[in-house]
Amino acid sequence: MHFEHFDPGLAEVMTRRPDGAGGLSTYLAFRHTEFSPGRLVAEFDARDDLMTPFGNLHGGCLSAFVDHCLGVVFYPVIPEGSWVATTEFKLNLLRAVTAGTCVATADIVALTRRTGVARVDIENDGGLVCAAQGTVTIVAPRR
Numbered sequence: 001m002h003f004e005h006f007d008p009g010l011a012e013v014m015t016r017r018p019d020g021a022g023g024l025s026t027y028l029a030f031r032h033t034e035f036s037p038g039r040l041v042a043e044f045d046a047r048d049d050l051m052t053p054f055g056n057l058h059g060g061c062l063s064a065f066v067d068h069c070l071g072v073v074f075y076p077v078i079p080e081g082s083w084v085a086t087t088e089f090k091l092n093l094l095r096a097v098t099a100g101t102c103v104a105t106a107d108i109v110a111l112t113r114r115t116g117v118a119r120v121d122i123e124n125d126g127g128l129v130c131a132a133q134g135t136v137t138i139v140a141p142r143r
Contacts, residue, residue, distance in 0.1 A: 001037075001108065001111070003038055003076075003077040003108075003111070005077055005079050006037040006076055006077050007077075008076070010075060010076045011035035011036070012035070014075065014076065015032045015033070015034070024064050024068075025064075025068050028044050028061060029044055029047075030043070031043050035076060037076070037077060038077060038107060038108040038111075039105070039106065039107050039108070040069055040072055040073040040104075041106075042065070042069055042072075042103070042104045042106070043101050044101070045100070045102075046061075046097050046098070046099055046101070046102060055098055057097035057098070057102070062130050065104055065122060066089055066091050066120045066130065066132040067089065067134075069104045069118075069120045070086055070089055070118050070120055070132075070134040070136060071084045071085075071086055072106070073107075073108055073118050074108065074111075074116050074118070074136055077108065077111065079140070079141070080141075082138055082139060082140050082141055083138075083139050084137065084138055085136060085139060086135075087115070087134075087135040087136060089120075089135070090133060090134070091120075091130055091131070091132035092130065092131045092132070093129070094128055094129055094131065095127065095128075097124045097125075097129050099125075100124055100125050102122050102124045102129065103124070104120055105120070106118050106119070107119050109133075113138065113140075114137065114138055115136065115138060116135070116138060117133065117134070118136075119132070120133070120134070
């Protein structure tokens with residue numbers, strides 16, 4: 001897939017400073033490890049304070065990670081000044097996470113001027129723990 005508006009400088013900044021969004025992504029300590037046209041690889045650690053009483057990572061953490069990656073993967077490939085809003089996503093939680101690092105790979109599968117679709121797979125301890133796909137609305141800058 002060709003991305004007419006890919007901004008490698010923005011991708012580099014977003015790789016070095018993933019906490020720029022603040023809020024939940026900062027609290028969960030998401031880290032961007034790779035940014036290329038149409039692809040984001042990110043990670044976060046399954047900390048003790050994020051576990052349920054049963055010793056598993058709360059599914060809401062994986063949901064927040066999907067939502068974060070779903071939006072962020074689009075920023076370097078949309079026109080400058082535009083922003084994205086998650087329209088919907090569906091995720092399948094495939095197995096419990098009990099420790100370690102969760103690694104997400106987000107790939108853009110479709111992009112128009114107004115919408116984008118991406119797939120997000122999350123792995124932990126060598127296995128797939130979450131498979132997701134979602135849609136974003138691309139909002140053009142106000143002139």
